[in-house]
Amino acid sequence: MRAAARWLRKRLGRRGQWLLLWGLAWVFWGHGVVAAPLPDERPFRLLLQAAPLNCWAWVWIGAGIICAGCSLLRPPWDWPGFIVALLPPLGWAMSYFVAGAVGDYERGLYAGLLWLTLAAAVLQSSRTREHSVPHSRKTGGR
Known part of the structure; x- marks a missing residue:
């Protein structure tokens, strides 16, 4: 199991x-x-107004499958996965913000900010570099 996790x-x-x-x-x-x-x-x-909620749920599922598929690609070819990962939470945030602004949903602003924060997390994760900072060599008498 550990070997498989390490390989992945x-x-x-x-x-x-x-x-x-x-x-x-x-x-x-x-x-x-x-x-x-x-x-x-x-x-x-x-x-x-565009589609039933069930269809939007399948948009989330489809986006997740595309993200998982793009996870196997090497940078810079993985960028479509990050774009697709960004779209559903932005759509959800926009819908909450509009519902809050027109008075349909009192907590719309807060829920919209939550989904906007998740979109920001996707953006931040897209900036992850593939290489890590090399460890400094320890110098000393030992």
């Missing part, structure tokens, strides 16, 4: 690990919305 970590690299984590998170979120629909659809009126 080495194969994915630092950026790929982030993409795999985002991919899994988005698949789990989308599956949760499909399995147990959200009790309050007021924050999603903007999105619901």
Whole structure:
């Protein structure tokens, strides 16, 4: 088991690990919305004008699968995964902000900020460098 985990970590690299984590998170979120629909659809009126909530859940799942697939690619070819990882939380944030601004959902601003923070985390993870800083050599008499 450890050997497999080590192989996967080495194969994915630092950026790929982030993409795999985002991919899994988005698949789990989308599956949760499909399995147990959200009790309050007021924050999603903007999105619901384009498609039912079930379709948006499949957008999350699809984005997660694409992220997981891109996690196997080496930089700089992995960039589509980070773009795809960014889109669902930005859409969710926008919908919450609009719902809060028009008065449909009182907590819209706070929920929008939460999803915007997740989008910022995706952006920050996309800036991860594949190489690490080399360790300094210890000098001494020992």
